[in-house]
Amino acid sequence: MNRILKTTVIAAAVMGVAGVAQARDQVRIVGSSTVYPFASYVAEEFGATTDYPTPVIESTGSGGxxxxxxxxxxxxxxxxxxxxxxxxxxEFERCAENGVTDITEAFIGYDGIAFAQSNANEAMDVSREQIFLALAAQVPVDGELVDNPYTNWSDIDASLPDREIAVYGPPTTSGTRDAFEELVMEAASEDMEAYGGEGYTDIRADGAFIDAGENDNLIVQRLAENTDAFGIFGYSFLEENADTLIGSSIDGVAPTPDAIGSGEYPVSRSMFFYVKNQHADEVPAMYEYANLFMSEQMIGDLGYLKGIGLIPAPAEMREQAREEVANHEPLELAELK
Incomplete structure (x- = not known):
């Protein structure tokens, strides 16, 4: 980085830390890599159909x-x-401590977590328990917890492929990682006697699980290069790459829009965005963007986002969520507990 550019970046950072609010036309968005394709579509449409510039979106992961x-x-x-x-x-409490005290929650629909591989392979039907045993840092052997000894899927169950366990997945800052730990790891282990009735979510760090970063497209690319591996990412990426990837059935249920939307698919989750209402005066485009995102044109049964993998919520839930965003209803801590 040259000296002038470096000085400019530092100056911008100092201004940001100072927190001086200035009116601007461009909405600034961060967050989930799974929601990123949907938000990007809305942003492009917003830039093309309004007098405001296209919002800037950074994929940082949900936690980040x-x-x-x-x-x-x-x-x-x-x-x-x-x-x-x-x-x-x-996170809500940390927001409040830092002066972010007026937040609106926007529920946009559903997504499933796909456990996918190259379509050069046969589709695999796998249980959450089998995935857990492949990826947990410690597993029960003869009633004792030991460091995970499994190297091939067939070590876990002879019905599984005799292929090395290699799974590309999201980092700890990712909402996909949070959901995977809860819906797969915790759900599979909470009834295992060796864990004392507690869900276990520690993922092995010996190379079988590969942290692939926040960009799910990189996982897709790596599955094309390593056809023995599996990847963990949002269903929308599986649908977008159906010509090269195939999803696994989990607990006997294939990842389809109907199964995800109904909750039958065991690894489905809700998706959101959060609006900082205290920025409304300085960023007038913010509410217009949020309202476009929540429109039937985007999140409805015939909406554009369904075409790129969003699973729409039932009509009454969409309408309630739309009204909450339009009315800028403040999120309360009690709703999150």
Missing amino acids: GLRLFCNGVGEGTPDITNASRRMKPS
């Missing part, structure tokens, strides 16, 4: 986005953050 969002109010902080899970009470 909420951390930036909750840093405070003002020029150096984002207006909206996307999340592939609900905000945690601890």
